Amino acid sequence: MGLANKLAAPQIKKLVAYQSARRIGGIGNNYLNANESPYPAYQMPKQESWQRYPDFLPGDLTTKYGLYSGTPSDCVLTTRGADEGIDLLIRAFCEPNKDSIVINTPTYAMYDFIAEAHQVSISKIALTPGDFKLDVPAYGALTAQPKIIFLCHPNNPTGNLLSRQDVLALAKKYSDEAFVVVDEAYIEFTPSDSFALDIASTPNLIVLRTLSKAFSLAAVRIGFVLANSDVIQLLAKLIAPYPIPDPCARIALNSLSETGVSYMEAQRDRILFSKAEVEKKLKALSCVERVYPSVTNFLLVKFEDSVKAFDYLVEHGIILRDQAKQPGLENHLRISIGDDIDLQQMLDCLASFK
Numbered sequence: 307m308g309l310a311n312k313l314a315a316p317q318i319k320k321l322v323a324y325q326s327a328r329r330i331g332g333i334g335n336n337y338l339n340a341n342e343s344p345y346p347a348y349q350m351p352k353q354e355s356w357q358r359y360p361d362f363l364p365g366d367l368t369t370k371y372g373l374y375s376g377t378p379s380d381c382v383l384t385t386r387g388a389d390e391g392i393d394l395l396i397r398a399f400c401e402p403n404k405d406s407i408v409i410n411t412p413t414y415a416m417y418d419f420i421a422e423a424h425q426v427s428i429s430k431i432a433l434t435p436g437d438f439k440l441d442v443p444a445y446g447a448l449t450a451q452p453k454i455i456f457l458c459h460p461n462n463p464t465g466n467l468l469s470r471q472d473v474l475a476l477a478k479k480y481s482d483e484a485f486v487v488v489d490e491a492y493i494e495f496t497p498s499d500s501f502a503l504d505i506a507s508t509p510n511l512i513v514l515r516t517l518s519k520a521f522s523l524a525a526v527r528i529g530f531v532l533a534n535s536d537v538i539q540l541l542a543k544l545i546a547p548y549p550i551p552d553p554c555a556r557i558a559l560n561s562l563s564e565t566g567v568s569y570m571e572a573q574r575d576r577i578l579f580s581k582a583e584v585e586k587k588l589k590a591l592s593c594v595e596r597v598y599p600s601v602t603n604f605l606l607v608k609f610e611d612s613v614k615a616f617d618y619l620v621e622h623g624i625i626l627r628d629q630a631k632q633p634g635l636e637n638h639l640r641i642s643i644g645d646d647i648d649l650q651q652m653l654d655c656l657a658s659f660k
């Protein structure tokens with residue numbers, strides 16, 4: 307019995323997956339089993355055909371992402387963004403009003419939000435002040451035994467990587483009792499730091515990925531869960547009948563082609579170059595107290611007065627992400643690395659801010 311079966315919430319363990327027409331499968335040349343229209347949709351070019359349901363899960367995309375990430379295809383699940391992966395994991399393993407997850411603050415807000423929506427309790431462990439490292443000893447003081455530990459690597463909004471040693475130490479500590487989920491939404495900005503290749507040797511390690519960031523496909527909503535096959539099978543039982551729209555799967559597949567990946571890498575390098583330039587210029591501004599080192603496509607910045615700076619930028623049509631309500635981030639804003647024109651406009655505006 308795998309760890310996924312052992313830790314599955316009881317209602318999910320006994321769940322029988324919905325048997326959609328495509329999931330049941332069957333090879334024929336006359337499909338009359340899914341109440342689809344036999345006619346093309348309005349104004350569709352002849353070669354485009356959308357009236358049929360897509361595959362239960364897009365096999366070719368799953369295989370392609372497996373090759374891209376170095377993961378066997380039975381260890382990959384394609385999801386509607388990494389956010390759907392978070393939701394599936396919490397629903398699959400956590401019983402409402404009984405189980406708990408751990409998050410490390412400050413971090414991406416969706417772990418907390420989804421757990422709360424499913425009445426799963428949340429233990430919060432602060433990252434170490436100033437350098438945002440994992441506080442591994444603090445896990446020893448947890449009163450509730452968690453089912454899932456969410457780690458964000460690199461972390462949003464702080465922009466730093468977690469230590470490899472710390473992550474693997476946590477996975478080892480909880481090897482039989484909890485999953486350690488490493489959210490690698492920004493990993494393309496520092497690819498050699500991925501935990502994808504550790505999954506085979508660490509059965510309770512799960513990695514989340516997305517095409518929304520470095521691959522520039524946020525609107526297409528494609529993410530991936532990388533995990534041992536027993537976890538993937540459990541999540542596939544729970545996922546919606548036809549989760550991935552065909553046009554989205556095709557766009558994603560194209561982006562993962564050899565030329566697609568080279569294009570992504572070139573854009574990524576451009577973003578990293580702009581980030582270094584903006585970082586220098588921000589540090590020279592009198593309203594800025596600190597710019598944190600970041601390996602991502604955003605910068606966390608401490609302002610003298612972030613509320614006034616934020617409002618001043620809004621008055622000029624420039625919207626940053628306010629972080630002041632996150633624990634330990636009073637007076638902090640997060641700046642995404644946009645194109646040169648948008649970044650210069652933001653810098654000029656801050657230079658005129660008193």
Ligand SMILES: Cc1ncc(COP(=O)(O)O)c(C=O)c1O
Nearest residue numbers: 387388389414462491516518529
């Ligand atoms: C750390 C992190 N994980 C996941 C996501 C969500 O990604 P997706 O667009 O694939 O749902 C984001 C988006 O901002 C993020 O910052």
